[in-house]
Amino acid sequence: MRGKRRGLRFVLGALAVVGLLISGYLTWVHYAGVAPVCVGGSGGCETVQASSYATILGVPVAVLGLVGYSGLLLAALLRGEAGVYLGLLVALVGTLFSAYLTYLELFVIHAICEWCVASAALMVGALICSAFEAWRLARAP
Amino acid sequence: MSARRKSPSSQQSALLRSPRILLALIVAVAILVAALMVVLSQLGSAGGSSASSEDVGKLYSGIPQNGTTLGKSTAPVTIYLYEDFQCPVCAQFSRKTFPEVVDRSVRGGEVKVVSEPLTFIGSDSVPAARAALAAGEQDRYWPYAQLLFENQGEENSGYVTDEFLKSQAENTPGLDVGEWSSDLKGSSITKQLQAAQSKAQSAGVNATPTLIFSGPGGQTKLVGLYDYEQISQAIAQVE
Numbered sequence: 001m002r003g004k005r006r007g008l009r010f011v012l013g014a015l016a017v018v019g020l021l022i023s024g025y026l027t028w029v030h031y032a033g034v035a036p037v038c039v040g041g042s043g044g045c046e047t048v049q050a051s052s053y054a055t056i057l058g059v060p061v062a063v064l065g066l067v068g069y070s071g072l073l074l075a076a077l078l079r080g081e082a083g084v085y086l087g088l089l090v091a092l093v094g095t096l097f098s099a100y101l102t103y104l105e106l107f108v109i110h111a112i113c114e115w116c117v118a119s120a121a122l123m124v125g126a127l128i129c130s131a132f133e134a135w136r137l138a139r140a141p
Numbered sequence: 142m143s144a145r146r147k148s149p150s151s152q153q154s155a156l157l158r159s160p161r162i163l164l165a166l167i168v169a170v171a172i173l174v175a176a177l178m179v180v181l182s183q184l185g186s187a188g189g190s191s192a193s194s195e196d197v198g199k200l201y202s203g204i205p206q207n208g209t210t211l212g213k214s215t216a217p218v219t220i221y222l223y224e225d226f227q228c229p230v231c232a233q234f235s236r237k238t239f240p241e242v243v244d245r246s247v248r249g250g251e252v253k254v255v256s257e258p259l260t261f262i263g264s265d266s267v268p269a270a271r272a273a274l275a276a277g278e279q280d281r282y283w284p285y286a287q288l289l290f291e292n293q294g295e296e297n298s299g300y301v302t303d304e305f306l307k308s309q310a311e312n313t314p315g316l317d318v319g320e321w322s323s324d325l326k327g328s329s330i331t332k333q334l335q336a337a338q339s340k341a342q343s344a345g346v347n348a349t350p351t352l353i354f355s356g357p358g359g360q361t362k363l364v365g366l367y368d369y370e371q372i373s374q375a376i377a378q379v380e
Contacts, residue, residue, distance in 0.1 A: 034365075047295050050229035052236070056181050064178075081160075089167045096175035100182070111295035134167075138160040 012087055012129045013076035016069045019122045022115050023065030030060045038114060047111035053104050061101065065119060068094045072126050084137050087130035094123040197284035198314035200240055204248055206280040209333075211243070212253030218246075218356035218376050220254045223341050226269035226289045227262040227296045228349045230366050235290040241369040252376060256286060257337040259349060263297035267334075272306040274333050275324040281316045288312055354379045 029036045029049065038045035048054065054061055068090055075087030098120035105112050205213055220242075224231040246252040258270035269289055276285035288309040294300030306325075310318045324330065344353060352363045352372070356379035363375055 044295050046229040047293065050233040050293075053182060056178065085163060085167055088164070089171055092168065092171035093174045093178075096171065097178050100175070100179050109294075110298060110300060134160075134164055138164055140160070 008129050008133050009076045009083070012126055013073060015122050015126045015129070016072035016076055019069035019072065019119060019126075020066065022119050022122070023062050023069055026062035026115055027060060027066055030054070030062055036113070036115060044105075044111040045113040045115060048105060048109055048113035048116060051104075051109045051111075053101075053109065064097075068123075075130070081137060084130065084133045087126070088134045091123060091127040091130040095120075095127045098123045197287045197312075200243055200287070201283050204243065206283055208277045208280065209256040209258070209274070209282050210253055211256075211283050212247040213250040214253065216247075216250055216253040218252045218354060218379055220252060220372075220376075221257055221340075221344070221353040221355065222254055223257045223259055223337075223344075223346045223349055223351040223353070225259045225262045225266050225349045226273065226286070227266045227293065227301075229293065229296075231350045232290040232293045234350050234366055235287055238367060238369055238372060239287075242372055245369065246373065246376060251380075256282065257340055257346075258286075258334065259337060259341055259346070260334065261349075265297050265299065265301040268303075268306060269301045270334055270337075271325060271330050272309070272321075274330045275321050275327075276310065276313060276316055277333075278324040278327075278329070279316055279320060281313050285309060285313045285316065356380050 026036060026049070036045040036049055056064065071090040072087060072094075075083045075090060077083070078086060098116075101116060102120055105116060201211070204211060207214070224234075242252070242254070247254060256273075258273055260266035260270050273282055273286045273289060276282050292305070292309065307318065307322070310316055310321050341351075344351075346353075348364050350365070352367075352375070354361045354363075354375045356376075358379040361375050361378050363371065367375075
């Protein structure tokens with residue numbers, strides 16, 4: 001049981017590190033004023049990054065990603081219940097907000113950024129890990 | 142032994158120690174935080190940049206427009222702005238930097254800006270540039286161009302349809318849509334478009350946005366996204 005829990009925390013930590021790399025890259029792209037490299041050569045990432053939805057109150061969405069993935073990494077490193085609860089909170093906020101961003105890409109901006117899609121998938125993965133851990137915690141006697 | 146009653150505070154902490162209650166609280170807090178972020182994102186987008194026809198009207202009010210030229214013809218410095226209406230960085234420039242350039246340098250008569258619409262990104266760039274040039278026939282090029290940037294879609298996705306262009310025309314203050322529609326098919330637009338492409342070629346422009354500053358002090362060039370301070374330094378260099 002303890003081994004499984006450690007395994008889940010390891011997966012959560014790995015997802016957080018990949019997420020930090022993606023959001024770190026997009027943060028750098030934002031402040032350097034350069035176009036993000038888009039998989040497949042489409043201009044979707046540039047369009048999304050240049051849209052008015054790329055910042056919230058002047059804070060780039062990529063920076064919010066950095067904060068979120070740092071929270072997930074901390075949750076993976078924390079032992080005990082605190083880590084489980086923190087992981088669930090961050091992953092749930094991240095997944096809900098990623099769903100909103102994906103809606104914007106599909107129906108408002110009409111452009112898809114592969115980096116954002118990858119981040120949304122990571123958040124869903126993190127939510128599955130955290131929810132599973134939380135479910136085990138709730139079932140524990 | 143007398144039975145002890147739990148105090149209200151110890152009952153509360155017992156509740157919070159229950160994983161199920163805590164999980165329900167976490168879910169509620171997460172939904173609230175995410176909803177707040179969505180609201181802030183929507184507010185920022187509505188207030189920040191989606192220019193309405195009123196906004197574009199305000200930005201250019203009182204500034205002379207002549208075809209693709211914005212500003213007084215006597216302005217000592219000219220900025221040749223090479224842009225593609227499908228280029229996201231050009232849209233960012235139009236949204237973030239250009240209004241400040243207009244207010245602080247063009248309005249006072251220090252600078253005039255000449256737009257050179259390029260079509261190198263792809264098929265959607267051509268009708269977009271033609272439509273802006275047709276608005277230029279009525280000296281409404283700049284507000285139309287701004288609306289094109291504000292409503293930009295993904296490169297070459299086919300978003301530049303006739304309906305899309307007409308809707309921007311309808312939102313351009315002071316534009317006669319019927320006249321614009323007939324100008325759109327004219328050979329004068331084709332010539333202007335070709336002239337901009339050859340001008341870019343001879344000036345060695347191969348990326349957008351490219352700004353060429355020309356004045357009594359000489360010429361200088363900036364390629365990419367710059368803020369107003371950097372633009373104003375380039376203006377001072379050629380003044």
